[in-house]
Amino acid sequence: MTANPNSHSGNSRGAISIRNVSKVYDPGGVNVRAVDDCSLEIAGGEVCMIVGPSGCGKTTLLNAIAGFHSISEGQIDLDGEMLCGPSKPLADQGADRVVVFQNGALFPWKTLAENVAYGPVVQGVMNKNEAREKSIHMLDEAGLSGVADKYPGEVSSGMARRAEIVRALINDPKVLLLDEPYRAMDALTKSIMHESLLEVYDRTKVTIFFITHDLEEAIFLGDRVIVMTTRPAKTKKIVDVKISRPRDYRLLSSEEFRVLVEETKEAVHEEAVKAFEAGERELA
Amino acid sequence: MVDKKAKTPALVRLFRDQTFRRGVIAILAFVVLWEIGSQFKSWFGVMVPFIGKIAPPTAVAVSWVEVGQWPGYWQSWYLSTGRVFLGFTVAMIIGIPFGLAMAVNKYFRGMFFPPFEILRPIPPLAWVPASIIFWPTTELSIMFVTFLGAFYTIVINVLGGARSIDIQYLRAAQSMGATQWDLFRKIILPGTLPSIFIGAAVGMGITWEVVLAGEMISGGGQQGGGGLGFFIWSSYMGGVMDQVVVGMISIGLAGYISSSLIRYIGHLSMPWRRMF
Numbered sequence: 418m419t420a421n422p423n424s425h426s427g428n429s430r431g432a433i434s435i436r437n438v439s440k441v442y443d444p445g446g447v448n449v450r451a452v453d454d455c456s457l458e459i460a461g462g463e464v465c466m467i468v469g470p471s472g473c474g475k476t477t478l479l480n481a482i483a484g485f486h487s488i489s490e491g492q493i494d495l496d497g498e499m500l501c502g503p504s505k506p507l508a509d510q511g512a513d514r515v516v517v518f519q520n521g522a523l524f525p526w527k528t529l530a531e532n533v534a535y536g537p538v539v540q541g542v543m544n545k546n547e548a549r550e551k552s553i554h555m556l557d558e559a560g561l562s563g564v565a566d567k568y569p570g571e572v573s574s575g576m577a578r579r580a581e582i583v584r585a586l587i588n589d590p591k592v593l594l595l596d597e598p599y600r601a602m603d604a605l606t607k608s609i610m611h612e613s614l615l616e617v618y619d620r621t622k623v624t625i626f627f628i629t630h631d632l633e634e635a636i637f638l639g640d641r642v643i644v645m646t647t648r649p650a651k652t653k654k655i656v657d658v659k660i661s662r663p664r665d666y667r668l669l670s671s672e673e674f675r676v677l678v679e680e681t682k683e684a685v686h687e688e689a690v691k692a693f694e695a696g697e698r699e700l701a
Numbered sequence: 702m703v704d705k706k707a708k709t710p711a712l713v714r715l716f717r718d719q720t721f722r723r724g725v726i727a728i729l730a731f732v733v734l735w736e737i738g739s740q741f742k743s744w745f746g747v748m749v750p751f752i753g754k755i756a757p758p759t760a761v762a763v764s765w766v767e768v769g770q771w772p773g774y775w776q777s778w779y780l781s782t783g784r785v786f787l788g789f790t791v792a793m794i795i796g797i798p799f800g801l802a803m804a805v806n807k808y809f810r811g812m813f814f815p816p817f818e819i820l821r822p823i824p825p826l827a828w829v830p831a832s833i834i835f836w837p838t839t840e841l842s843i844m845f846v847t848f849l850g851a852f853y854t855i856v857i858n859v860l861g862g863a864r865s866i867d868i869q870y871l872r873a874a875q876s877m878g879a880t881q882w883d884l885f886r887k888i889i890l891p892g893t894l895p896s897i898f899i900g901a902a903v904g905m906g907i908t909w910e911v912v913l914a915g916e917m918i919s920g921g922g923q924q925g926g927g928g929l930g931f932f933i934w935s936s937y938m939g940g941v942m943d944q945v946v947v948g949m950i951s952i953g954l955a956g957y958i959s960s961s962l963i964r965y966i967g968h969l970s971m972p973w974r975r976m977f
Contacts, residue, residue: 485872512878522869526891526973536877539887568973588877 430496431591431624433459433482438491439649440477451477453649454491461496461591462622466635468685469645469653470692475628478650479594482626483516484508495591512536515585516594520601521577523569529556529580530565536588548587555583559613575606579613586621595627599634608666611637619663632685636677637668644684647692654684732758756943761950764943774932781928782955784840784915785908788847792904796852797897800859805889817856825849826914839918843928846915851904858903862896863889895974898967902960909956929955 440452451474459465467475480486482493482500484507492502500508515536523532533556534548543551556565559579569577578598585593599607615638618625629635635642642656658677660668668674715721739757756764768774803810803817825846832842866889874888913930927935933948968975 483872483876510872510875512876514876516872516876518869518873520867520869522867522873524870524874524888524891526894526971535874535879535887539874539880539883540878570973584877 430461432461432496433457433592433624433626434492434494434497435459435478435482436492436494438478438481438493439489440474440481440486441489450649452481452488453651455645455651456491457643457652459624459626461624464618464625464627464638464640466639466642467626467628467645468630468632468635468642468681469650470647470685470689471630473645473648473688473692474650475645476596479516479596479626479628481508482592483514483594484510512540512588513591514594515588515590515592516596517578517581517585517598519597521569521574521581521598523577523581523584525569528566528568529561529572529576532569532580533584533587536584540588551587552583555587556580559583559617573606574602575609578602578610582614582617586617586623590623592624592626595625597628597630600630607631607634612665614638615662615664632678632681633669636674636681637664642677642681644681644688647688647695653688654681656681656684756946760943761946764941765947765950768944768947777927777929777932778951778955781909781912781916781930781952784843784847784928785905785912785955785959788844788849789851789901789905789908791844792848792851792855792908793901796855796900796904797859800856801863801885801889801893803856804860804863804893805885817853821853821857825911829914829918832915833918842918843912843915847908847912850907850911851901854904854907855897855900858896858900859893862893862900865896866892894971895967898963898971902963902967905959905963906956909952909959913952 435455435457438452438455439450442449442451455474455478457465467478469475477486481488482495484500487506488501489506490503493500493508495513499505523529524535527535530549530552533552534543534545537543537548537551538545553562553565556562559582561576561580561583564572564576564580569580572580581598582593599610602610611634617623618638625638627635627638632642636656636658639658642658643652644654644656645651646653656677660673660677736757736759739755799813803814828846828849829842832845833839836842836845870888870892871884874884879887912928913933916928916930917934929948929952933945933952936942936944936948
């Protein structure tokens with residue numbers, strides 16, 4: 418049997434290498450170590466799921482890759498080129514690493530089509546008409562043909578989130594950075610989101626860096642699930658999800674799936690208890 | 702069947718609207734109470750507060766019909782409207798960029814916010830003497846006072862609105878390759894638009910509030926219009942209370958019409974906020 422025929426699908430783009438990264442916040446002289454000596458190799462085209470207790474530093478890692486926050490030590494590379502490192506703590510922001518946020522960040526004053534067209538237009542790679550045509554086409558592909566000219570406030574949260582992923586994909590990014598994008602959704606909407614994201618992934622094979630609290634989501638979507646320790650964040654356990662793609666919802670009731678969830682749950686639970694106790698100590 | 706609904710005249714539809722009817726009934730009830738209160742002076746031996754002391758609406762209406770025949774009254778409308786709109790427009794032209802500049806640049810904010818905050822609490826009325834000294838003509842002095850009325854409110858709203866834009870919008874835009882100029886034009890500006898219109902509507906109300914203070918210096922005769930503010934002031938000096946009330950209601954109406962106009966423009970320019 419080969420190592421893992423499903424992951425690392427041969428996409429040479431979007432490999433992320435995180436090496437010995439630490440991040441120290443210094444609010445008012447009190448050092449808070451959010452990430453500690455964290456190393457992680459993500460192959461191009463991998464779906465890498467990050468789970469861990471609340472406030473453990475997962476988002477800090479994502480912010481470092483996206484270029485929103487600097488790192489204190491270590492280095493992060495994308496396809497062999499340094500994003501941030503000792504000589505340059507803050508990565509440049511760029512459309513090769515597009516972020517989809519927790520609460521959704523479609524611009525409320527633009528229609529879905531205008532939102533999707535935003536990236537290519539500001540980068541100057543397409544004019545307005547070309548960008549609009551491509552946006553409508555991509556929204557169609559995502560099953561959003563009827564709502565292209567509606568404002569985000571007029572569509573459901575599920576549609577808005579799908580449109581947001583389309584807005585990211587139109588930039589042809591090397592990496593999609595997703596920060597708990599489906600957190601506030603009900604189970605039914607969530608399952609539709611999952612199938613839609615898997616469909617997108619099977620089509621594009623874009624590298625996905627996905628932060629979540631939902632273990633079933635992590636295993637259902639991911640090639641690997643990285644369990645982080647409580648703050649400061651390190652990798653505690655890596656779960657290989659050797660389940661073939663394309664995947665669908667029958668998977669959820671399979672024995673294989675349940676075993677993986679149990680295995681992950683144990684590791685996460687341990688860290689959650691530690692985080693909870695640390696929280697109580699801080700309060701005491 | 703469908704045709705019938707489409708052919709219903711706009712006025713009939715307006716009167717079928719619950720909210721509109723409620724407003725009309727509230728105003729009518731107020732006028733009736735005022736009439737009764739000021740006709741009878743006292744109810745069951747108790748002096749009716751406030752409205753017992755002023756002219757009843759019927760007397761005000763009679764006075765209004767009389768005043769309405771003076772060209773000077775309508776000239777007052779014209780003059781006050783002109784002063785308010787010019788002062789207000791200048792306040793928007795200076796206030797919006799000033800507020801935005803303070804929102805996006807911390808050096809600019811550090812330099813200009815403290816003096817701005819010291820000047821802000823000074824009531825426009827207190828500026829009247831200085832304003833007379835500052836400006837060569839009375840007209841400019843009055844406009845300056847109305848300008849001050851709107852300026853602070855507009856700046857504070859723009860500053861607050863621009864600073865409260867969700868950082869995720871900025872990050873999303875930057876991660877898609879937006880330059881600083883794109884961020885300003887396509888994120889900060891539309892993101893601040895709701896606050897700009899709130900500031901404008903409130904500021905417009907204040908300019909009508911302060912136009913009286915400004916027009917105390919305008920001069921003009923009882924019938925030769927010095928503006929609605931002056932109209933009230935000179936009616937009071939002449940002891941004609943029902944005319945004072947006519948002037949007060951005139952300013953109230955003018956303010957309401959102006960603010961409605963701004964809300965309507967806001968409604969037109971922010972399509973994403975009118976979906977419900």
